[in-house]
Amino acid sequence: MSALESQQASAPANAVISELIERSHRLGADPRNTNYAGGNTSAKGTATDPVTGSPVELLWVKGSGGDLATLTESGLAVLRVERLRALADTYPGIDREDEMVAAFDYCLHGKGGAAPSIDTAMHALIGARHVDHLHPDSGIALAAAVDGKQLTRECFGGRVAWVPWRRPGFQLGLDIAAIHKSNPELIGVMLGGHGITAWGPTSQACEQRSREIIGTAAQFLVRSGRADPFGPLISDYRPAARAERRRLAAQLAPVIRGLASTDRLQVGHFCDHEIVLDFLSRRKHPQLVALGTSCPDHFLRTKIRPMLLDMPPSASVGAMSGRLSELHAAYRASYQEYYLRHAMPDSPAMRGADPAIVLLPGIGMFSLGPDKQTARVAGEFYLNAINVMRGAESVSSYAPISEAEKFRIEYWELEEAKLLRMPPARPLAARVALVTGAGSGIGRATAKRLAAEGACVVVSDLDSSAAATVTADIGSADHAVSVAADVTSEDSVIAAFQAAALAFGGVDLVVNNAGLSLSRPLLETTARDWDRQHHVMARGSFLVSREAARMMKAQGMAGDIIYICSKNAVFAGPANVAYGAAKADQAHQVRLLAAELGEYGIRVNGINPDAVVRGSGIFASGWGAERGLCTAYRRRSSVPITRAGRCSNARSCPSTLPLPWQRSCLVTSP
Numbered sequence: 001m002s003a004l005e006s007q008q009a010s011a012p013a014n015a016v017i018s019e020l021i022e023r024s025h026r027l028g029a030d031p032r033n034t035n036y037a038g039g040n041t042s043a044k045g046t047a048t049d050p051v052t053g054s055p056v057e058l059l060w061v062k063g064s065g066g067d068l069a070t071l072t073e074s075g076l077a078v079l080r081v082e083r084l085r086a087l088a089d090t091y092p093g094i095d096r097e098d099e100m101v102a103a104f105d106y107c108l109h110g111k112g113g114a115a116p117s118i119d120t121a122m123h124a125l126i127g128a129r130h131v132d133h134l135h136p137d138s139g140i141a142l143a144a145a146v147d148g149k150q151l152t153r154e155c156f157g158g159r160v161a162w163v164p165w166r167r168p169g170f171q172l173g174l175d176i177a178a179i180h181k182s183n184p185e186l187i188g189v190m191l192g193g194h195g196i197t198a199w200g201p202t203s204q205a206c207e208q209r210s211r212e213i214i215g216t217a218a219q220f221l222v223r224s225g226r227a228d229p230f231g232p233l234i235s236d237y238r239p240a241a242r243a244e245r246r247r248l249a250a251q252l253a254p255v256i257r258g259l260a261s262t263d264r265l266q267v268g269h270f271c272d273h274e275i276v277l278d279f280l281s282r283r284k285h286p287q288l289v290a291l292g293t294s295c296p297d298h299f300l301r302t303k304i305r306p307m308l309l310d311m312p313p314s315a316s317v318g319a320m321s322g323r324l325s326e327l328h329a330a331y332r333a334s335y336q337e338y339y340l341r342h343a344m345p346d347s348p349a350m351r352g353a354d355p356a357i358v359l360l361p362g363i364g365m366f367s368l369g370p371d372k373q374t375a376r377v378a379g380e381f382y383l384n385a386i387n388v389m390r391g392a393e394s395v396s397s398y399a400p401i402s403e404a405e406k407f408r409i410e411y412w413e414l415e416e417a418k419l420l421r422m423p424p425a426r427p428l429a430a431r432v433a434l435v436t437g438a439g440s441g442i443g444r445a446t447a448k449r450l451a452a453e454g455a456c457v458v459v460s461d462l463d464s465s466a467a468a469t470v471t472a473d474i475g476s477a478d479h480a481v482s483v484a485a486d487v488t489s490e491d492s493v494i495a496a497f498q499a500a501a502l503a504f505g506g507v508d509l510v511v512n513n514a515g516l517s518l519s520r521p522l523l524e525t526t527a528r529d530w531d532r533q534h535h536v537m538a539r540g541s542f543l544v545s546r547e548a549a550r551m552m553k554a555q556g557m558a559g560d561i562i563y564i565c566s567k568n569a570v571f572a573g574p575a576n577v578a579y580g581a582a583k584a585d586q587a588h589q590v591r592l593l594a595a596e597l598g599e600y601g602i603r604v605n606g607i608n609p610d611a612v613v614r615g616s617g618i619f620a621s622g623w624g625a626e627r628g629l630c631t632a633y634r635r636r637s638s639v640p641i642t643r644a645g646r647c648s649n650a651r652s653c654p655s656t657l658p659l660p661w662q663r664s665c666l667v668t669s670p
């Protein structure tokens with residue numbers, strides 16, 4: 001052990017941990033160093049064994065899942081180095097290497113912290129105190145080049161060794177440890193088809209070496225790479241102007257989402273980054289797309305290859321939709337063939353044959369997943385994959401690992417176990433809701449409740465800052481987006497639905513909630529009052545329902561439209577002619593649309609709330625306040641008004657969801 005290593009060995013455990021976490025944050029903060037949630041870091045140090053009072057050598061290593069940039073101490077697995085290394089003596093060989101993961105449980109220190117990942121053996125077996133394993137685009141570009149071994153030598157001389165592709169696991173750890181032991185001059189290795197591993201006697205040295213490998217590879221690609229690695233421009237496939245791309249994407253989104261939800265409901269994420277648009281406008285893109293992604297982290301998220309539309313952006317939306325449908329059928333058939341070609345009798349069942357990435361030349365990329373974060377990250381990974389292909393093609397030819405190896409990873413028992421450990425999905429997971437008038441009152445409470453049940457929510461309101469506040473309360477853009485929309489304007493309503501399509505791929509549940517109340521006796525009701533009331537509620541909900549139905553029909557996977565009507569839609573009282581008549585109009589829209597849209601599986605329901613006080617604009621400052629209705633309603637309500645009401649009609653209520661209106665009665669249901 002060197003002097004530095006002995007000095008490190010005596011560093012207190014908490015100093016080792018905080019140094020490791022800080023290093024992980026610095027490395028994880030730059031996407032050029034590793035992809036989201038990809039890679040892992042470790043440190044070894046000495047602590048006192050509370051049982052014997054003697055020193056014990058421990059390994060702190062990033063556990064399974066999680067991201068380096070946000071790593072905390074609870075994300076670290078803590079294991080005993082001596083016991084981990086002793087596993088090498090009982091290792092039964094490559095055919096049974098997966099059994100070693102279960103053996104990690106017998107090497108834990110105390111409760112062991114986070115679950116150890118498959119890469120734990122590599123970190124433990126390498127004789128250096130600090131180890132980084134990363135997936136940098138520049139490194140994988142060399143690792144996935146057909147002559148990666150030779151390029152690694154050219155790029156790094158004798159400082160970095162080449163390790164041919166091997167599935168992550170105990171054997172890979174043994175291989176790398178042996179290379180480290182017999183080549184003290186090495187700072188790390190290039191892992192064929194996969195990524196890099198670097199090591200160092202101190203945390204600082206390890207980080208510096210990781211950065212040296214990543215930076216040297218990037219400079220090498222720039223210095224020795226050819227100018228247009230993806231080939232010449234296909235003029236028809238040049239990117240459309242931004243507004244046109246987004247218009248086309250919004251129209252194609254529900255078609256794509258509907259197709260890609262054949263096996264299970266998925267949400268979408270749209271990206272028109274210039275990296276994607278440039279790639280799709282170049283001659284070589286079809287052949288490269290077909291080769292699929294390489295790094296295991298990449299293809300686990302992106303599926304082995306994307307689905308590619310073979311039409312220019314100038315084609316009509318109808319023609320593109322028809323072609324997407326054909327390509328989707330072909331994609332599913334080819335995925336099934338891939339599964340059957342490689343599945344063994346004990347392989348897990350096929351997990352679904354729909355694409356995770358759909359590429360549209362000149363328009364952009366849709367990525368899909370069971371929730372928005374998964375969909376977004378899949379898209380980010382395909383951007384990584386394009387960078388990798390560009391790097392590899394600029395100095396050589398891109399040659400990802402074989403399809404058989406990809407299958408072994410995709411349907412690996414350990415991956416299956418990881419999926420089975422995932423928490424069950426929430427009731428509205430992968431559903432997209434759009435709520436109008438969601439900046440306050442019933443709309444706000446509904447939007448929040450739908451989000452709490454797992455839906456992605458488009459919070460629409462005339463008041464953009466109220467919508468933004470509700471959206472921020474719900475969470476990140478993976479959970480909700482806000483849209484300033486005037487429901488009386490056709491263009492504004494269309495734009496709100498376009499925003500839903502671009503944010504989440506479509507819409508499944510639309511709540512017509514926007515409204516206002518001008519309560520005046522007949523003789524004091526102006527024509528303007530009447531028009532305003534009818535514009536916002538009757539016309540507004542008609543426009544919203546029309547766009548909702550258009551999008552739901554394009555998706556072809558049913559949906560719900562819910563009208564927040566009012567008790568006043570059916571009960572008559574004085575001084576309420578404009579409001580009550582507009583609510584009655586909405587209530588009849590429910591019946592009419594239920595009759596018309598039922599054949600598409602679109603359910604249309606209305607709810608007649610009465611005396612909703614909490615958070616209501618009407619009661620805060622409107623006619624309700626003036627008329628003292630708040631107090632009156634509070635007095636006669638049989639349910640405490642401060643509690644969210646629950647729709648009592650479980651049989652025909654669209655989602656049997658507890659919703660925040662006080663008392664409700666259903667108007668109709670198909």
Ligand SMILES: [Zn+2]
Nearest residue numbers: 039133194195
């Ligand atoms: Zn890896």
